[in-house]
Amino acid sequence: MLGRTKIVVVVAAVLLVTATPMFAQRLNARQRRQQRIDNRQERQAEKKAQKEQAAQAHVGDWLRRYKDLPPDQQREALQKDPEFQKLPQRRQEQLVQRLQHFSNLPPKQQERILNRMETWEHLTSDQKQQAKGLFQQIQQLPPERRRVLTSAVRDMRDLTPEQREQLINSDRYKNMFSDHERDLLSGASRLPLAPADGGQASTPDE
Numbered sequence: 001m002l003g004r005t006k007i008v009v010v011v012a013a014v015l016l017v018t019a020t021p022m023f024a025q026r027l028n029a030r031q032r033r034q035q036r037i038d039n040r041q042e043r044q045a046e047k048k049a050q051k052e053q054a055a056q057a058h059v060g061d062w063l064r065r066y067k068d069l070p071p072d073q074q075r076e077a078l079q080k081d082p083e084f085q086k087l088p089q090r091r092q093e094q095l096v097q098r099l100q101h102f103s104n105l106p107p108k109q110q111e112r113i114l115n116r117m118e119t120w121e122h123l124t125s126d127q128k129q130q131a132k133g134l135f136q137q138i139q140q141l142p143p144e145r146r147r148v149l150t151s152a153v154r155d156m157r158d159l160t161p162e163q164r165e166q167l168i169n170s171d172r173y174k175n176m177f178s179d180h181e182r183d184l185l186s187g188a189s190r191l192p193l194a195p196a197d198g199g200q201a202s203t204p205d206e
Helices: 002-066 071-079 089-103 107-121 125-139 143-155 161-168 171-176 179-189
Strands: none
Touching (some): 002 071, 002 089, 002 107, 071 089, 125 143, 125 179, 143 171, 143 179
């Protein structure tokens, strides 16, 4: 009986020794396969971000170039643009409508939009993610608080980073805003603020 137990133990040990490298090989293969998938997804996400950034840059360029043309000439000019031709049909129609709407805005509002778009184009990927996160949080505020907070961001356009920080930490702002709202202001103050009507800055817009 004892001899049979020893045989079983020896066989189990042999199986364990031979199985371990095979298990490790399969584990390593799965890890390598997952790593390839992760790398491919990361490259795809990077390419998508680059395409979106390039498309946004083209939108600003199209608005500047074609905003003074009549609607039919705007559409004709866009349809001749090589980059515009690469876009899906639905996206093309959206851009044509956007251009026509933009052309009907007052000149100062056009300038403000173009300034915001230019600032957005020059943000890093991390800054864009931060800006989107701040925008989403601000949108969740009650309408009146959202209006007051947005006005405060506009008031920081002409200030240096040090002046912005002093203003946010001032007793006046502590009385005007909650801690959460001042955190949002602090986050916005660390982003480049788009040029405003007179050429100074406003919150980045996509």
